[in-house]
Amino acid sequence: MLPEHWKGAGRKAINMTKGTGAASRLAKALAIVLGTAEIPLRLRAWDGSEAGPPGAPILEFRSRRALRRILWSPGQLGLSRAYVAGDIVAPGDIFAAFSALSSAGKFADPGPFKPLTPAELWTLLKTAVRLGALGPNPAPPPEEARIHRHGRQHSRGRDAAAISHHYDVGNDFYALVLGPSMVYSCAVWGDGPAGKGIQDGSDSSSGLPAGLDAAQEAKLDLVCRKLGLKPGMRVLDVGCGWGSFALHAAQHYGVDVVGVTLSTEQALLARKRAADAGLTASIDIRVQDYRDVGDGPFDAISSIGMSEHVGREQTPDYVSRLYSLLRPGGRLLNHAISWNAGPTSPDPDSFIPRYVFPDGEMISLGEMVTALESGGLEVLDVEALRRHYALTLRAWVRRLEDNWDDAVKLTTLGRARIWRLYMASSALGFEAGITGVNQVLAQRPGGAEPPLRRTEWL
Structure with a gap:
């Protein structure tokens, strides 16, 4: 609805565009925002008119409010807000629409807009x-984070608020997207038909859910092997999520695991899963900042998809803290998303910091390796999993879309749209090589020597 004092202007504009339709003017406006001569999309306006290349992916402007959002925030943020609010929809293939948008003009540049x-x-x-x-x-839209206005960045309180914004949106919602594995990091895929089915867009009824769960189990087991877990070892899982790694390590490798998270909802479900598996004696799940863990040393430490929340300036302290918690000879596996190209600091006015990961900060693989080595750790192995994450994200999008009505009921329509937008656009970022994800295995000097070859975990 337009404010009362704008209704006359709205009627006047409708009369002015009756002959040509609103879509042609919208197309010119979007071309300006994108920085292109022509838009790579087929625009459909609120008056039913269309403009843009025939056969191109469709982007539908459902109200004038969408253009007003773009006028006030002419870039990624304005378009994202319009999509989250439902003022803009992509009624067809979400990947095709976002790919066309992200590859055009200014949006093709991964740097600040x-x-x-x-x-x-x-x-x-x-x-x-x-x-x-x-x-x-x-x-x-009400789902936008506000924590950037409060407190010192990466203080314990602000980090807890940032984690709560993203992870405390409902365990049942995450279960719809992630499936039984409840693993919220990239899976490790083989070259079989499940991975190919995701990549070429074939129907999910061909076995995709089982394929995703198996790929997640393969990732968990790979981490256990890289860490060289043996019965009786004591393991710290930093950012333990819903306890999936702790469960796998305790069940299959006979270790004791301390898992720490800042998400209350994650901890509640992780404890329940451990109890249901009869592993409460082996798994200790805490709502605790990793900086407050004081009962080391540990034989091994896993950090899977957590260090992105640490921040560049805090990374040396992060490494130092984990080093101090490791026994001599103990291994650390750091699994993290990285910038492969483009910016190394987030644009605070882009979609991800505003709606998805407030205060999140990716660093490059080189920066992470340097931080680990500067902190006294010996790097044993680096494995790039970029393509694996693209496949994983496509699988999550497929599950969200297959369970769309239930996902909306469990959260909000805006939240479901945010997850669809962020996961689909992230998949495209991994496929384009803008972002990567890497497992870096390091060891504290002393104790047992590392293996001569990688055969221990291949």
């Missing part, structure tokens, strides 16, 4: 006036 020039802003403003879209800045 280049602001519009005054001339471009003026043209965009005139288009908004002609379409009756001018008005106050619409309130952001």
Whole structure:
């Protein structure tokens, strides 16, 4: 709904565009935002008109409010807010639509979004006036994080709030997306038909769920082998999630695991899973900051998808803390997303920091290896899993879409849209090589010598 004082302008704009339709003007406006001569999408406007290349993926503007959001935030954030709010929808193949959008003009550059020039802003403003879209800045969808306004970044309190924003959205919702494995990091796929089915978009009824669960179990077992786990060892799992690694390590390798997380909901389910498996004597799940763990040493430490929440400036302290918790000869496996190209710091006004991972910060593989070595650890092995994460994300998107109505009931429509947008766009980022994910295995000097070859965990 337009504010009362804008209704007249809206009627006037409708009359002005009756002959040509709103879509052609929208196409010119979007081309300005993207920084392209022509848009790579087929636009459908609220009046039913269409513009753009025939046969291209469709992007539907359901209301003038979508254009107003873009006018106030002309870039990724404005488009993302419009999508989360339902002002813009991609009614067809989500990957095709987002791929076309992300590969166009300014959006193809992984760096911070280049602001519009005054001339471009003026043209965009005139288009908004002609379409009756001018008005106050619409309130952001309620799922947008607000924690960046409170407290010192990466203080214990602010980190806890950031983790809660992302992970405490409901265990049942995550179960729909992740499946029985409840593993929220990239799986390790083979070259069989399950992985191929995800990649070529074949129907999920061909065995995809079983394939994803098996690929996640393969990843958990790979981590156990790399850490050289043996019965009786004591293991720390930093950022333990819903306890999947702890369960696998305790069940299959006979170790005792301390898992720490800042998510209360994760800890509750992880403890229940351990109890249901009869492993409460072997698994200790805590709501605790890793910086507060004081009962080392541990024979091995796993950190799977956690160090992205640490921050670049805090990474040396992160390494130092984990080093101090390891026995001499103990191994650390750090599994983390990295920048392969483009920025090494997040744009605070982009979609991911605002809606998905507030205060999250990826660093490059080189930076992580340097931090581990500078912290006194010997790097034994590095394995890149970029393509594996693209396959995993496509599997999660498939599960979300297959269970869409239930996912919306368990959270909100906006939250479900956020997860669909972030997982699909992340998959495209991994496929394009903009982002990667790497397992870096390191060892504290002293104790047993590392193996001569990788055969111990291959």
